[in-house]
Amino acid sequence: WMENEEEFNQQVEEELWEEEFIERCFQEMLEEEEQWEWFVPSRDLPSVGVDQLQDQISLLVLDADVHLDNGDLEVVMKSNLNPNAKEFTPGIQKHTM
Numbered sequence: 001w002m003e004n005e006e007e008f009n010q011q012v013e014e015e016l017w018e019e020e021f022i023e024r025c026f027q028e029m030l031e032e033e034e035q036w037e038w039f040v041p042s043r044d045l046p047s048v049g050v051d052q053l054q055d056q057i058s059l060l061v062l063d064a065d066v067h068l069d070n071g072d073l074e075v076v077m078k079s080n081l082n083p084n085a086k087e088f089t090p091g092i093q094k095h096t097m
Contacts, residue, residue, distance in 0.1 A: 036044075
């Protein structure tokens with residue numbers, strides 16, 4: 001019994017170290033999550049990038065009627081095309097099964 005005691009103690013000590021390590025990792029993860037919980041543009045985005053984004057956003061038109069007439073919009077809404085399909089290139093045939 002005594003010969004196994006040292007091995008048992010070593011195993012228990014390793015388990016305690018693992019538990020402590022896991023607890024520290026979990027605590028660090030929680031601290032990082034709390035730090036980045038709120039989106040603050042001045043902190044989270046580069047200042048030059050914000051100006052560029054604002055310029056690009058001002059150019060966007062969100063009203064679909066400006067670009068499409070009602071017939072085109074209806075065709076788009078009822079389309080059965082796969083938006084994830086590869087782009088069609090005429091004259092090139094690659095069939096993979």
